Amino acid sequence: MNTLDALLLISLLTALASGLGQGHRLIGWITALLFSLQFVAIMVMGSLGYGGAVVEASISLSIFGHPVSWRFDGLSWFFALITIGAALASSIFAAGSWAEDYRKHGGKPGLLQFAIALNVFTMLLLLASGDLLTLFIGWELASWSSLLLMMVAGGKAKNFALRYIVYATGGAMAVLAGLGIIFQLTGSFAYADLAAIAPSLSTLQIVSLSILFVFGFGIKLGLMPFHLWQADAYAETPGPGAAFLGAISSRMALFAIAVVLVQLIGLVKLINIEIPFTFLSFRDLLLWVAALTIIFTTFTALRQNDARRLLAWHGIGQGGYMLIGILLLDPLGSAGGLMHIFNYATYQAALFLAVSAVIYRTKTADLNQLGGLVTRMPLTFLVMLIGIIGLAGIPPMNGFVSKWLIYRSLIVEGMPLLFIATVIGTLGTILSVYKLIHNTFLGQLRLEHEQIREVPWSMLLPMLVLSTVVFVTGFMPGLVLDWVVAAQAALGIPQVAHHLGGIESAHGSLDMIWISGVLFSGFGIGALLFYSGNKTKHVHQLDNYAGGHFLTADTRYHYTNNFYAGLMHYIGSWYRNSFQWLESSLVSVVSLLSGFTQILFHSFHPALFLLITATLSLYFFAG
Amino acid sequence: MKKSDLDKVKIKQIPAQKRTNPFANVFDEFVGFCRSRSMFMLHYCTGCGAIELPPAMTSRFDMERLGIQPMVSPRQADILLITGYVSIKTLKRVILTYEQMAAPKYVIGICSCTVNGGMYWQSYATAKKLDEYFPVDLYIAGCMPRPEAVIEGLQQLMQKIKANEANSWKQYYKNYDYFLGNQQHLFGNNWQTPTDVIGEAETYQLAGPNTLGEHTKILQSVQTPLKPLEMKL
Numbered sequence: 001m002n003t004l005d006a007l008l009l010i011s012l013l014t015a016l017a018s019g020l021g022q023g024h025r026l027i028g029w030i031t032a033l034l035f036s037l038q039f040v041a042i043m044v045m046g047s048l049g050y051g052g053a054v055v056e057a058s059i060s061l062s063i064f065g066h067p068v069s070w071r072f073d074g075l076s077w078f079f080a081l082i083t084i085g086a087a088l089a090s091s092i093f094a095a096g097s098w099a100e101d102y103r104k105h106g107g108k109p110g111l112l113q114f115a116i117a118l119n120v121f122t123m124l125l126l127l128a129s130g131d132l133l134t135l136f137i138g139w140e141l142a143s144w145s146s147l148l149l150m151m152v153a154g155g156k157a158k159n160f161a162l163r164y165i166v167y168a169t170g171g172a173m174a175v176l177a178g179l180g181i182i183f184q185l186t187g188s189f190a191y192a193d194l195a196a197i198a199p200s201l202s203t204l205q206i207v208s209l210s211i212l213f214v215f216g217f218g219i220k221l222g223l224m225p226f227h228l229w230q231a232d233a234y235a236e237t238p239g240p241g242a243a244f245l246g247a248i249s250s251r252m253a254l255f256a257i258a259v260v261l262v263q264l265i266g267l268v269k270l271i272n273i274e275i276p277f278t279f280l281s282f283r284d285l286l287l288w289v290a291a292l293t294i295i296f297t298t299f300t301a302l303r304q305n306d307a308r309r310l311l312a313w314h315g316i317g318q319g320g321y322m323l324i325g326i327l328l329l330d331p332l333g334s335a336g337g338l339m340h341i342f343n344y345a346t347y348q349a350a351l352f353l354a355v356s357a358v359i360y361r362t363k364t365a366d367l368n369q370l371g372g373l374v375t376r377m378p379l380t381f382l383v384m385l386i387g388i389i390g391l392a393g394i395p396p397m398n399g400f401v402s403k404w405l406i407y408r409s410l411i412v413e414g415m416p417l418l419f420i421a422t423v424i425g426t427l428g429t430i431l432s433v434y435k436l437i438h439n440t441f442l443g444q445l446r447l448e449h450e451q452i453r454e455v456p457w458s459m460l461l462p463m464l465v466l467s468t469v470v471f472v473t474g475f476m477p478g479l480v481l482d483w484v485v486a487a488q489a490a491l492g493i494p495q496v497a498h499h500l501g502g503i504e505s506a507h508g509s510l511d512m513i514w515i516s517g518v519l520f521s522g523f524g525i526g527a528l529l530f531y532s533g534n535k536t537k538h539v540h541q542l543d544n545y546a547g548g549h550f551l552t553a554d555t556r557y558h559y560t561n562n563f564y565a566g567l568m569h570y571i572g573s574w575y576r577n578s579f580q581w582l583e584s585s586l587v588s589v590v591s592l593l594s595g596f597t598q599i600l601f602h603s604f605h606p607a608l609f610l611l612i613t614a615t616l617s618l619y620f621f622a623g
Numbered sequence: 624m625k626k627s628d629l630d631k632v633k634i635k636q637i638p639a640q641k642r643t644n645p646f647a648n649v650f651d652e653f654v655g656f657c658r659s660r661s662m663f664m665l666h667y668c669t670g671c672g673a674i675e676l677p678p679a680m681t682s683r684f685d686m687e688r689l690g691i692q693p694m695v696s697p698r699q700a701d702i703l704l705i706t707g708y709v710s711i712k713t714l715k716r717v718i719l720t721y722e723q724m725a726a727p728k729y730v731i732g733i734c735s736c737t738v739n740g741g742m743y744w745q746s747y748a749t750a751k752k753l754d755e756y757f758p759v760d761l762y763i764a765g766c767m768p769r770p771e772a773v774i775e776g777l778q779q780l781m782q783k784i785k786a787n788e789a790n791s792w793k794q795y796y797k798n799y800d801y802f803l804g805n806q807q808h809l810f811g812n813n814w815q816t817p818t819d820v821i822g823e824a825e826t827y828q829l830a831g832p833n834t835l836g837e838h839t840k841i842l843q844s845v846q847t848p849l850k851p852l853e854m855k856l
């Protein structure tokens with residue numbers, strides 16, 4: 001039994017233990033402990049992150065004569081590390097006081113832990129897949145287990161989860177069709193066979209395969225125009241579950257795209273395929289889909305008034321950055337894309353947990369019902385501050401490094417319009433995360449929140465650890481770039497030259513140790529001026545200027561509603577809910593057709609229809 | 624409270640004191656210079672004098688060449704500019720705003736109305752002399768003063784600040800009882816603002832024998848103190 005067997009076994013054990021021990025009071029802590037064992041196991045496999053040899057699992061099965069095997073390379077290890085890390089943080093957060101509170105309000109914390117554990121297990125199976133059949137099995141298992149996690153909350157969440165599974169099934173069908181084509185061409189599901197015939201594929205075959213796989217996997221990623229399901233489904237999941245889903249779940253699509261499209265079929269061919277009557281290559285089309293995903297979803301996030309939805313919409317947009325990075329294929333861009341997966345997971349988990357902490361204390365995530373919590377929950381504020389600096393991609397946090405790499409690569413590769421598109425996306429991000437922190441933590445503290453205290457340590461610990469990771473990997477991005485380079489090597493992309501502080505490149509280098517040093521010495525000068533000045537006197541929040549009005553505690557002077565009214569004056573009319581309209585009209589058409597079929601079936605001879613269907617299927621299978 | 628009792632307290636202008644240490648002297652002068660060249664102005668526009676400010680601020684007379692800019696909040700403002708007659712209702716707001724400004728702060732009264740009530744002398748609802756309620760550094764008389772006069776007045780204020788003579792804001796802390804008495808005379812004994820002036824006077828070590836008195840006693844008996852929100856874990 002090698003380390004990969006051990007990891008998968010512990011993961012299975014975690015799922016089983018949390019599934020069987022539902023009612024037990026300590027099940028949360030036991031699951032968290034088992035997750036930390038998984039974390040140890042992934043750490044033991046650490047050499048993979050530094051270019052170690054591929055680890056093959058000793059278990060393998062055979063389905064209809066096709067081998068199903070598992071193995072870990074640098075790319076799988078990178079994704080698995082993020083998965084287990086996110087699960088561990090969420091699990092610890094959900095284990096202590098949060099679980100008690102959740103149970104008191106009619107929730108099932110044990111079920112949540114089980115759902116997370118099951119997700120991790122199925123995602124590890126997906127990440128470890130050693131051939132296309134295993135990949136598809138893992139993909140389906142991961143899809144259905146994330147359905148379970150989305151349905152934990154019940155109620156409205158169930159509808160959103162069902163909406164997800166409709167999309168996901170469509171995607172799965174596309175992937176299956178793609179696999180069918182590949183099987184027809186090669187006669188096997190092995191990676192090597194596909195890679196062998198890839199150079200001889202015709203343009204039509206490549207385009208149809210790419211469309212099928214991008215469509216199939218892209219649905220999970222929330223690529224336009226299939227992005228509608230994600231935000232609602234993630235946001236309605238209970239806090240820690242949302243943190244896990246938001247951090248890593250939809251990134252599985254990037255893993256699959258990277259393996260199938262980049263590693264096996266080869267993107268270089270897509271670059272050479274021109275779309276007729278346009279000046280775009282096929283890859284440009286994908287890049288622009290990703291860029292539009294960034295812009296549309298980020299500016300949708302800007303309009304959200306629910307903290308969880310705001311974050312969930314950002315999750316879709318940030319996926320666009322990662323896809324752009326990976327599709328760029330050059331050392332800088334692909335490093336940026338891969339690194340963004342790690343960076344994004346760290347701060348998104350921290351942000352979701354911080355929002356859950358706020359919900360835990362105030363029972364609301366409505367951005368119009370909060371405010372001024374910084375004096376009551378200063379550590380949660382700090383976590384959110386670090387998280388949003390990361391999400392907005394501002395130094396010295398890690399989000400800056402990966403976005404810098406992507407921007408730099410876009411400029412170097414000569415794609416200024418895409419660069420502008422990503423910058424517009426970042427602008428929307430900065431605006432909306434400011435709204436998030438302002439409406440939650442700054443401004444006026446409400447009367448009903450006067451007595452609130454900071455959340456307990458079991459909840460603070462994972463948040464603080466995550467935000468420390470956000471800062472440390474921003475200060476020393478080389479730590480993550482080592483793993484990214486191993487993942488690049490596994491994908492067969494040229495690797496980026498790096499050091500502890502950042503990037504060494506002929507087109508401009510980045511050294512975050514210097515940047516952070518300059519930044520903090522600036523802060524130091526400011527602090528010196530501030531603390532060497534006169535004594536300060538704190539004033540009450542009602543001792544505030546409101547155009548000369550005398551403020552009382554029941555006066556709301558915290559500006560939250562219709563945030564960015566000035567901006568909306570210009571861009572508000574562009575929000576037309578076209579995609580919502582498209583989706584609902586498709587739903588209407590389908591339900592009309594199904595109703596029509598039902599009438600047909602019931603009013604004529606049902607037996608006749610059955611006979612026709614049975615004959616046709618017999619003919620199809622036998623003939 | 625009779626009005627005649629209040630007049631007994633005389634406000635004296637404190638001449639600028641030079642410190643004995645020459646280095647401290649240079650530092651004070653440097654600070655005075657910097658302060659005089661960079662001022663944010665909160666214009667509390669009452670009455671007709673406000674109409675003279677746009678030309679004073681914009682390109683024709685260009686206040687900004689002197690380093691003076693409008694500011695939207697009293698917390699960051701240095702100058703409180705009151706541009707006309709102040710009704711009793713407005714005066715409450717002006718005092719609230721004045722107390723919220725951070726020291727050092729300077730008050731300028733524009734137009735005759737701020738000096739002695741002007742054409743509103745006979746009005747029952749207008750405060751006649753502004754400096755009975757809080758210290759005023761400078762009056763610019765006229766009905767209304769032209770922008771040149773406004774600029775001239777601002778330049779005089781700059782000279783005073785440069786010479787470290789514009790210290791009237793300290794009077795508010797040192798003689799708080801007197802000003803509060805006048806305010807109570809006008810607004811009644813229930814008068815209070817959210818600002819803890821006495822606490823500030825103690826924090827900045829400006830509390831003197833005239834800070835507390837019978838009027839502050841009345842204030843303290845009716846006041847509901849606002850404790851600042853402390854960070855707590």
